[in-house]
Amino acid sequence: MAKIKGAVVVNKERCKGCELCVVACPSQVLALQPTEVNDRGYHYAFMQNPDACIGCASCGLVCPDGCITVYKVKL
Amino acid sequence: MHMDINEIIKPENLVYTKPRLMNDNPMHYCPGCSHGVVHKLIAEVIDEMGIEEETIGIAPVGCAVFAYNYIDIDWIEAAHGRAPAIATAVKRLNPKKMVFTYQGDGDLAAIGTAETIHACNRGENIAIIFINNGIYGMTGGQMAPTTLEGMKTSTCPYGRNVALNGYPLRIAELVERVDGTCYVTRQSVHTPAAIRKAKKAIRLAFENSMAGKGTSMVEIVSTCNSGWKMSPVKANQWMEEHMFAKYPLGDLKNV
Structure with a gap:
């Protein structure tokens, strides 16, 4: 079976830490930064578990601010 | 198998990014607001239809005033x-x-009811994107005509009382009955699947405007997590549990 690997890039200055991407992810890849904040004081999203990403782009679809770019490769 | 993340992040592997027509201005919407998702869908549909130069949007008064x-x-x-x-x-x-017009429920369902119904009745060849979150978001969460029965807002802190304030107004059902509309649908943007469906609905509405078939209305049941005093995630759950009962999703009319 072809394996799929994905990667998510979050525009951390644009992110408002709404957590919708964290909930939408089917593989529990994303989380909000527990302590770090961006210039506007939001706990931005990041890939906590990058190896689990399948590049389904659910996070990108639900992001209200268009902060998320998704990449995918077939191995 | 471990793979270096920089080997995946290459232009040829791109599957999703911010729509080309959405610029880099930071949006003033609250974190988790549905407006952002709908803005993205509109930008994507216009780009995919190749009608960037042919499109004129009419912005409302309300949170989306800066669309x-x-x-x-x-x-x-x-x-x-x-x-x-x-x-x-x-x-x-x-x-x-x-x-197309882009309007919230305070704009379309309250002060603009007459304009909306008569534009629909005349069958103007426009698309109306109607964001229904059951509250006046921009002014601080006051009761709107679409506020649910029993729902608490800053002007009905004990919940909307039907005897005093009337019933929640279902605009999509109203305009479905007038002869000028060709397409009336109700969608939401709380899950990836719902977002894909909403995008198709917006595309059909825009195509109807170009084809001169009549008025299309796409109502999008949305959240206002600040006005509802909830987290964005909780607001989506609350919407599924309460809003969809009064505002069921699906096509009401497609001729």
Whole structure:
């Protein structure tokens, strides 16, 4: 079976830490930064578990601010 | 198998990114607001249809008043509730253009009810994107005509009382009954699947405007997590549990 690997890039200055991407992810890849904040004081999203990403782009679809770019490769 | 993340992040592997027509201005919407998702869908649909130069959007009064700052197309900002009237003029004078209004429930369902119903009844060839979150978001969460029975807002802190305030107004059901509308649907943007469906609905509405078939209305049941005093995630759950009972999703009319 072809394996799929994905990667998510979050525009951390644009992110408002709404957590919708964290909930939408089917593989529990994303989380909000527990302590770090961006210039506007939001706990931005990041890939906590990058190896689990399948590049389904659910996070990108639900992001209200268009902060998320998704990449995918077939191995 | 471990793979270095920099080997995946290459232009040829791109599957999703911010729409080209959405610019880099930081949006003023609250974290988790549905407006952002709908803005993205509109930008994507216009880009995919290749009608960037043919599109004129009419912005409302309400939170989306600054929509023209975020999507790089031509916009006109209308007085409160008057977007369908402005859109009527724009479309009649420029029949080749794709004209849509983008309105919230305070704008469309309250002060703009007459404009909306008469534009629909005249069958103006415009698309109306109606964001229904059951509350006046921008002014601080007051009761709107669409506020659910028993729902607490800053002007009905004990919950909407039907005997005092009347029933929640279902605009999509109203305009479905007038003869000028060709497409009336109700969608939401709380899950990836719902977002894909909402995008198809917006595309059909825009195509109807270009084809001159009549008025299309896409109602999007949305959240206002600040006005509802909830987290964005909780607001989506609350919407599924409460809003969809009064505002069921699906096509009401498609002729």
